[in-house]
Ligand SMILES: Nc1ncnc2c1ncn2[C@@H]1O[C@H](COP(=O)(O)OP(=O)(O)OP(=O)(O)O)[C@@H](O)[C@H]1O
């Protein structure tokens with residue numbers, strides 16, 4: 140006498156079923172469909188059957204239908220109940236329901252490690268199709284969002300963007316702690332009573348990596364990155380710019396998740412009352428109105444960058460609009476060394492006097508170092524084309540490249556930056 144029975148899935152089964160699905164021993168250890176996909180299928184009313192012993196659920200089969208075709212998403216069986224014909228009975232029960240729903244073909248994807256399923260499928264007359272290779276592409280966006288993103292000039296940032304940022308340990312740590320982690324772990328943040336940041340300002344001299352950091356944050360979060368260019372939005376009048384901003388924010392609000400980046404934000408949030416810029420006052424006011432609405436929803440971060448934080452309107456910067464005002468400064472010696480290593484990694488070179496290189500690149504930004512390294516690579520290339528076999532960059536080549544690179548930073552800029560840290564930074 141069978142002590143188990145098979146019946147239709149009921150909504151009350153869901154909790155027990157999730158327990159079963161979550162246990163890798165009850166099915167495929169490397170399943171094609173995730174538990175959330177299984178939940179969506181049964182909630183959506185697709186056919187599903189469960190096997191019961193007494194009131195305990197010991198097995199389940201779930202499918203998703205698509206016209207006359209169905210995919211068996213998962214066949215699960217608690218380990219003590221294997222080899223008793225329950226798997227076959229589940230398949231049989233599911234098949235009856237699918238056929239009566241008009242399905243003519245039932246397919247199933249199993250990983251090669253699947254312990255449960257293959258035998259029951261064979262037994263029920265399913266045949267494996269040899270030579271099939273399963274391709275999969277993970278898209279973190281719906282196609283509608285893709286269209287919108289393309290229209291906004293946005294994109295996904297390559298996954299290793301954060302790792303390729305050399306040095307800048309202080310900035311990296313700060314941005315990780317304050318921005319990336321609370322957004323990546325919203326539940327933990329909420330438990331700690333921490334509201335994840337919605338808007339931050341990055342300030343610092345040109346070429347220090349503000350844009351690069353903003354992209355790297357998007358990459359860490361796997362959120363799309365959209366950049367607004369005030370100079371391109373502007374059109375001919377300040378009124379045009381305000382309207383264009385409003386429109387851009389409205390479009391961005393349709394994305395589920397986004398890092399919205401505005402570079403040179405002083406162009407739209409300059410000090411009010413500054414007569415030269417007073418035409419832009421309406422634009423600043425518009426920005427002040429847009430930020431609170433932007434802050435209301437989860438899954439979004441506004442990053443504004445500026446070389447000139449002191450030119451920003453004080454109301455613009457205040458608490459409640461921007462959670463943090465973070466300096467991204469010139470690289471210290473350790474950062475310069477890391478950045479040099481990163482850019483010289485792919486250039487064949489002799490043993491280099493790193494201390495000398497780091498010292499001489501004192502006033503260079505990461506962007507300058509990138510350019511100087513390019514110059515050194517160019518030298519190697521020229522010698523190699525001229526017939527020198529195994530041409531390599533020497534310390535002399537690198538120092539020459541440094542000497543030929545005009546530094547972005549000036550003493551004045553560094554002084555101003557330090558004063559700005561005192562006056563404006565909020566960490
Ligand atoms: N820490 C870093 N490691 C390696 N490369 C870096 C680093 N920071 C910046 N770079 C490189 O320097 C260049 C300039 O960086 P980025 O555009 O982010 O600077 P920025 O602060 O936004 O400058 P601006 O103020 O001019 O907009 C980029 O090519 C970037 O790849």
Ligand SMILES: [Mg+2]
Nearest residue numbers: 349350402444
């Ligand atoms: Mg930039």
